[in-house]
Amino acid sequence: MRGRAWYQEEEVAESYEDERFGSRGGALINRRETEVLLSLLGDVEGTRVLEVATGTGRFAETMEREGADVVGLDVSMEMMEQGFERCGGLFVRGDGSRLPFREDRFDVVVAMRFLHLIPDPRPFVEEMKRVSRSSVVFDTFNSRSGRILYNRFLPMGSRLYGEEDVTELLREAGLGRVRRRDEFLFPFGGYRFAPDLLADAMETVDEALVSTGPGRALSSVTYWKASVK
């Protein structure tokens, strides 16, 4: 399991945010991912949220600021150490395929930038459903997108999903699909390495294109909110 080991390296954990969100383009990604997540979640004030694979807690912090009672779980203490400092939520070390919580313990369970790291997502999604009362939110990196240009070279490994893969995954877990958002025609790698002066223009073009049918079909990330039946 490359992704699991990769994020437990101290150097990888320490540079995680700087490398991804440190440039102008990187900051735009972070902002847009956060906006999409919050729009899918709706009002989280007073709700109990579990974030699986919380990493450095960037979304845990945001959801806590929005009034949610957040628990973050991750296999890497190295990643979560940054989370301890940035928010007051509870952080638990654990494996997403065996969640140490009872059924229906949370209102919502979220996993961002996670499903691409695991060879078989089924036990993870089943566990997310088991501990959630109302919905499960996650993202997938898409097989029909610009990500194919560099995906295979990523050292932590990265699995791409087609729409049919997710449909099957949701069906097998007994989840209902409610809402989806297709975003980022230009994949994350393009933004991260874009010169600062270009990043805003890229985002404007991206948002215009991804709001069209063909642009949506080629988006590099899809965000899913599935209801727990």
Ligand SMILES: C[S@@+](CC[C@H](N)C(=O)[O-])C[C@H]1O[C@@H](n2cnc3c(N)ncnc32)[C@H](O)[C@@H]1O
């Ligand atoms: C790309 S990071 C994403 C972190 C955070 N969700 C974000 O979007 O910034 C992936 C995270 O998945 C965690 N991870 C990998 N395998 C895991 C597993 N089996 N159970 C729980 N967390 C895991 C890694 O430790 C890492 O923190």
